[in-house]
Amino acid sequence: xxxxxxxxxxxxxxxxxxxxxxxxxxxxxxxxxxxxxxxxxxxxxxxxxxxxxxxxxxxxxxxxxxxxxxxxxxxxxxxxxxxxxxxxxxxxxxxxxxxxxxxxxxxxxxxxxxxxxxxxxxxxxxxxxxxxxxxxxxxxxxxxxxxxxxxxxxxxxxxxxxxxxxxxxxxxxxxxxxxxxxxxxxxxxxxxxxxxxxxxxxxxxxxxxxxxxxxxxxxxxxxxxxxxxxxxxxxxxxxx
Amino acid sequence: xxxxxxxxxxxxxxxxxxxxxxxxxxxxxxxxxxxxxxxxxxxxxxxxxxxxxxxxxxxxxxxxxxxxxxxxxxxxxxxxxxxxxxxxxxxxxxxxxxxxxxxxxxxxxxxxxxxxxxxxxxxxxxxxxxxxxxxxxxxxxxxxxxxxxxxxxxxxxxxxxxxxxxxxxxxxxxxxxxxxxxxxxxxxxxxxxxxxxxxxxxxxxxxxxxxxxxxxxxxxxxxxxxxxxxxxxxxxxxxxxxxxxxxxxxxxxxxxxxxxxxxxxxxxxxxxxxxxxxxxxxxxxxxxxxxxxxxxxxxxxxxxxxxxxxxxxxxxxxxxxxxxxxxxxxxxxxxxxxxxxxxxxxxxxxxxxxxxxxxxxxxxxxxxxxxxxxxxxxxxxxxxxxxxxxxxxxxxxxxxxxxxxxxxxxxxxxxxxxxxxxxxxxxxxxxxxxxxxxxxxxxxxxxxxxxxxxxxxxxxxxxxxxxxxxxxxxxxxxxxxxxxxxxxxxxxxxxxxxxxxxxxxxxxxxxxxxxxxxxxxxxxxxxxxxxxxxxxxxxxxxxxxxxxxxxxxxxxxxxxxxxxxxxxxxxxxxxxxxxxxxxxxxxxxxx
Numbered sequence: 001x002x003x004x005x006x007x008x009x010x011x012x013x014x015x016x017x018x019x020x021x022x023x024x025x026x027x028x029x030x031x032x033x034x035x036x037x038x039x040x041x042x043x044x045x046x047x048x049x050x051x052x053x054x055x056x057x058x059x060x061x062x063x064x065x066x067x068x069x070x071x072x073x074x075x076x077x078x079x080x081x082x083x084x085x086x087x088x089x090x091x092x093x094x095x096x097x098x099x100x101x102x103x104x105x106x107x108x109x110x111x112x113x114x115x116x117x118x119x120x121x122x123x124x125x126x127x128x129x130x131x132x133x134x135x136x137x138x139x140x141x142x143x144x145x146x147x148x149x150x151x152x153x154x155x156x157x158x159x160x161x162x163x164x165x166x167x168x169x170x171x172x173x174x175x176x177x178x179x180x181x182x183x184x185x186x187x188x189x190x191x192x193x194x195x196x197x198x199x200x201x202x203x204x205x206x207x208x209x210x211x212x213x214x215x216x217x218x219x220x221x222x223x224x225x226x227x228x229x230x231x232x233x234x235x236x237x238x239x240x
Numbered sequence: 241x242x243x244x245x246x247x248x249x250x251x252x253x254x255x256x257x258x259x260x261x262x263x264x265x266x267x268x269x270x271x272x273x274x275x276x277x278x279x280x281x282x283x284x285x286x287x288x289x290x291x292x293x294x295x296x297x298x299x300x301x302x303x304x305x306x307x308x309x310x311x312x313x314x315x316x317x318x319x320x321x322x323x324x325x326x327x328x329x330x331x332x333x334x335x336x337x338x339x340x341x342x343x344x345x346x347x348x349x350x351x352x353x354x355x356x357x358x359x360x361x362x363x364x365x366x367x368x369x370x371x372x373x374x375x376x377x378x379x380x381x382x383x384x385x386x387x388x389x390x391x392x393x394x395x396x397x398x399x400x401x402x403x404x405x406x407x408x409x410x411x412x413x414x415x416x417x418x419x420x421x422x423x424x425x426x427x428x429x430x431x432x433x434x435x436x437x438x439x440x441x442x443x444x445x446x447x448x449x450x451x452x453x454x455x456x457x458x459x460x461x462x463x464x465x466x467x468x469x470x471x472x473x474x475x476x477x478x479x480x481x482x483x484x485x486x487x488x489x490x491x492x493x494x495x496x497x498x499x500x501x502x503x504x505x506x507x508x509x510x511x512x513x514x515x516x517x518x519x520x521x522x523x524x525x526x527x528x529x530x531x532x533x534x535x536x537x538x539x540x541x542x543x544x545x546x547x548x549x550x551x552x553x554x555x556x557x558x559x560x561x562x563x564x565x566x567x568x569x570x571x572x573x574x575x576x577x578x579x580x581x582x583x584x585x586x587x588x589x590x591x592x593x594x595x596x597x598x599x600x601x602x603x604x605x606x607x608x609x610x611x612x613x614x615x616x617x618x619x620x621x622x623x624x625x626x627x628x629x630x631x632x633x634x635x636x637x638x639x640x641x642x643x644x645x646x647x648x649x650x651x652x653x654x655x656x657x658x659x660x661x662x663x664x665x666x667x668x669x670x671x672x673x674x675x676x677x678x679x680x681x682x683x684x685x686x687x688x689x690x691x692x693x694x695x696x697x698x699x700x701x702x703x704x705x706x707x708x709x710x711x712x713x714x715x716x717x718x719x720x721x722x723x724x725x726x727x728x729x730x731x732x733x734x735x736x737x738x739x740x741x742x743x744x745x746x747x748x749x750x751x752x753x754x755x756x757x758x759x760x761x762x763x764x765x766x767x768x769x770x771x772x773x774x775x776x777x778x779x780x781x782x783x784x785x786x787x788x789x790x791x792x793x794x795x796x797x798x799x800x801x802x803x804x805x806x807x808x809x810x811x812x813x814x815x816x817x818x819x820x821x822x823x824x825x826x827x828x829x830x831x
Contacts, residue, residue, distance in 0.1 A: 029448045029800070030256045032440045038257075038360040042437045045467065049429060052471035056516060060475060063512050064490065070507065155487040155504065162506055166488035170478070207363040208263050 043218045047225045054229050057171050058236055064163040065240075073159035075238050078147070093238050096139045097230065100179075103132035104227045107220045114216035119193050122216060126190035129223065133183045140176050144169070168237070175233055178226045182219075189219050252446055252799055262791055263362055274370075276362035277790055278347045281369050283681070285343030288369075290756075292376050293336035299328040301749055303722075308742025310723035319407045321722035322391030327379075329394025330417070333524065334424060335376055337666055341531040342428070342466065343372060345673060346435050346459045348681070352780035353456050355444025355798050355820075357791045359434040368434070371427030379420040387411025393720065395517060398491035398510045402484040403503070414484055418477045425470045425477075435463045444779075446800035450555070451819070453778045453804040454548065457555050458534020461562045462527045468566070469523035476516035483508070514576055518569035525662050526565040530558055532669035533600055536622045538804070539672050540604055542776045543619035544611030545815050547805035550603045557596035557603075564593050574642050575649045583642040590640040594633070601630060612808060612815070616774075617691040621672030624699045625665055632661025635710065650720075653713025656706045664702045671698065671755070678759070679773045683786045684766030690758040694751050701748035708737045775816050778804050782818050 015021050015034065026032050033041060065072055076089040083091065110125035147168070151158045154166040192198065192211060201210040265271035275281060303324050306316040316324075347365070351358050359365045382389040391407030392400060392414060404410040408417075439452070439460040452460075479490040483505070491513040492505030541548040548554060570578060570586040604626050613619065635657040639645045648654060671694070678686050712734055717724055724730055772781040784794040798820040806817035809825050817825065 027448055027450065029253060029446050029451075030441075030443050032449065034256070036441065038437055038441050041441050042361065042433050045433050045436050046429070049433075049467040049471060052468050053474055056472050056475035056519075060479065060490065060512060060516065063509065064507075067509060068507055154482060155489065162489050163508070166482060166490060170482060170488075174478075207361070209260070 037214060039214060039218050043221050047221065057174060058232065061167040061171060062236065064167060068161040068163060071160040073157060073164045078159065079238060090238055092139060092143055093234065096136050097234055099132050100136050100227050100230050103129045104224050106132065107223045111217045111220045114193065114213040119196060123190045123194040126186050126193065130183045130186040133179050137176055137179050140172060171233060171237065175229060182223050182226055185219060189215055255445055262358055274366060276366045278351050278359045278362065278365060279788065281365055282344050282347035284369050285339055285347060285372065288373055288376055289336050289339040289344060292331055292380065296328045296331035296336060297749060297752060299324040301746060303328065304742040304745040306722050308739045318722045319391060323389045323407050326391050326394055327389050332663065333394065335379065337528045339372060340670060341528060342435065342459060342463055343431055345531060346463065349455055349780060350435055350438050350459060352788060352792055353453050353778055354439060354442060355447050355779050355800060356438055356442045360437045360442050361434055364430045365434045368427050368431030371423055375420045375423035375427060378416055378423060382413050382416035385412035385416055387413055390414040390417045398480060398513050399493065399495055402480065403497055418481045421477045422474060425474045428466060428470060432463045432467050435459065444797045444800060451800055451803045454534040454537035454554055457558050458530040461558050462530040465523045465562050466527045469520045472516045473520035476513055480513065511576055514573050518572045521572060522569040523565045526561055528662055528666050530562060532666040533558060535673045536625050536669050537604065539618045539622040539676055540607050541805050541807060542774050543616050544608050544613045545807045546607055546611035547807055549606040551803065551805060553599055554603055557599045560596040561593060564589060568593065571640055574645045587640055587642050594637065597633060601626060617695055618672040618676035620695045621668050621675065625668045628660055628668060629665040632657060632665055636661060648713065650718050651713035652709050652717050652719050655719045656709035656713055660706050664706065679769030680780055681787055682763050683769055684762050685769050685773060686762045686766060687758050690754055694755045697751035698748055701744050701751065704744040705741050705748065708741055712737055777806055777816050777818050779819055782820055
């Protein structure tokens with residue numbers, strides 16, 4: 001009972017491919033998903049549940065938007081910035097989206113370097129990811145401020161259906177909270193990588209378990225998910 | 241007969257996951273209070289659920305007293321009655337049954353039954369309980385808040401849930417209720433992730449999915465459903481909280497209150513709340529029922545000394561019911577004014593659920609057929625469950641059809657129906673399961689005499705309460721009314737019946753006090769149980785000690801060689817063969 005290595009351990013027996021492989025795995029003992037560690041499985045199940053939360057948020061918003069009897073504000077105009085003497089629609093959102101998607105790239109590189117035990121590059125890439133995420137949240141705060149100064153409130157706005165403001169603040173706020181939590185955990189994980197916790201096998205403060213570089217990948221799963229959700233919010237809220 | 245290992249030990253694969261070092265408690269606090277051991281967490285969950293459930297039980301007495309003797313209990317005003325009704329319903333469905341089945345039995349039985357030392361992430365599991373406790377405290381706190389708890393009905397339908405005519409609507413009641421539900425969902429998710437991953441990825445060697453006891457299948461499927469259904473409730477709660485606290489209009493249309501007072505809302509859809517709520521609410525019925533189905537299968541098989549009939553069909557029926565229950569939610573909304581074609585669709589899917597549930601009932605009965613039936617207390621409760629579930633299910637066929645539902649929807653018939661099918665039936669299984677596993681949890685048997693008294697009074701009493709209630713509903717007595725007064729269409733017999741039902745409810749309530757006393761008394765004075773008093777096959781009865789120690793099993797985890805239902809195998813020396821017995825069936829016996 002002394003070993004704490006999970007996951008990619010010792011499943012070496014050859015397995016059938018394709019559907020036969022799926023059937024063989026699910027009818028086998030111990031694990032339904034071979035070579036998937038507990039932590040990774042748990043993150044996937046959590047993300048599935050979280051998908052339903054965002055799904056319900058977006059469906060409720062779409063229901064409100066489709067059933068409203070007053071005009072829905074035009075997102076291209078509402079989310080335009082006045083730059084260089086002209087209104088550029090969705091420019092801020094485009095930059096935010098670009099930054100968040102780029103951060104998925106740096107996250108993926110961090111995972112790669114993590115498995116190569118390159119502590120310095122992994123930590124730096126995670127910090128870059130966190131910085132991009134924090135910038136995203138900052139730009140979102142700017143966007144909120146701009147809309148609030150223009151008179152958008154959860155209960156009213158100058159251009160039409162009141163559900164516009166409430167849906168906007170609720171959905172982007174819930175997503176922004178996800179990003180913020182992601183940034184916090186990115187910083188914590190980056191610190192652990194930097195200190196070499198995953199090499200020396202220091203035990204977690206709360207869990208008393210030893211961490212490993214897979215934590216970087218699990219962190220990445222969450223990050224990519226938050227990124228993917230944004231793509232849907234972008235499509236359904238801003239582009240519609 | 242499904243025999244998965246006809247010739248005993250096949251090739252046993254090597255362990256795929258190295259053993260994980262458990263968190264070892266350092267003292268009293270980390271052993272009994274902030275414990276990371278699933279068995280302790282299970283008892284904490286069960287104790288908290290029972291405590292808040294007692295509150296809901298007392299509320300039901302008060303409601304019955306008002307219904308039976310409206311003049312004597314004139315001090316219970318309609319407002320108070322609605323508050324009692326709301327809290328009774330919400331506590332019973334979510335804070336008692338869901339928490340007890342998944343947090344209580346799930347935590348205790350999953351690691352033991354799949355042959356694991358603990359849940360996969362004990363720390364997260366511990367957090368789950370403490371957040372659940374916080375949710376319960378917030379809910380209980382609403383009794384002491386200004387304005388009292390919410391009286392919106394357990395479905396919390398807007399717009400009335402947050403208008404000033406409803407108790408707690410413009411006070412703290414509804415806010416605390418919504419916050420408590422959000423906390424419950426957060427806490428449950430932490431536990432639920434553990435249950436799912438432990439079943440999928442944390443089983444012992446030889447334990448395939450098709451060798452899992454049906455108890456684990458029921459709890460596992462219910463947990464998966466909960467992880468997919470609770471998000472809808474979460475979103476509905478967040479949105480209603482916004483409507484109530486910051487004045488958004490997700491669910492609130494333009495509305496004039498009390499004839500003169502226009503509310504600051506515009507354009508929201510109350511029906512959208514109903515869709516979100518019932519997308520959670522209907523799966524919730526089966527989140528409560530599926531663990532009961534699973535547990536009762538094991539009780540029947542063990543106490544009838546016979547393998548469960550049609551094990552694979554039982555598993556697929558559980559999965560089928562779970563999947564179907566996500567596409568039937570609008571049958572709770574036939575009277576909401578939705579399109580008739582929707583009613584047609586949802587009536588069809590609703591009635592299709594009768595097929596897998598009927599398969600389960602037939603299989604339970606066929607398991608009993610020519611079994612060596614021991615009328616132990618768990619078996620009595622299991623048999624009572626089958627009868628009650630069939631009764632409640634049959635009235636479900638009435639209500640699942642739109643044309644029959646529309647006249648019945650607002651009557652006591654609905655109250656009788658859902659209390660039979662998702663109140664009484666699952667709670668009978670809870671009782672049976674407690675009588676069955678209490679010896680494992682404490683090492684002592686529950687007192688037999690008190691147990692039989694408890695069973696007969698509860699079982700017969702439940703019928704005395706809810707059978708007449710169907711009649712009361714059929715003559716048109718509306719539900720949600722604290723008193724019906726001198727209404728022309730209500731015959732005098734209804735008043736007599738209401739008094740009768742109230743007295744029956746109080747008697748049944750008294751029997752539960754006997755049960756609680758039995759639980760406490762038997763810890764010290766019960767007959768010592770030994771490791772396997774029921775001579776059962778599943779792994780939790782094969783532990784090194786009783787109650788099982790930290791880590792559940794000794795130095796070596798058990799290896800599983802067979803399914804969970806090798807009872808009365810022809811030629812075997814004993815009438816049960818434990819799952820971890822490596823010998824071929826014909827030579828197997830208790831180790």
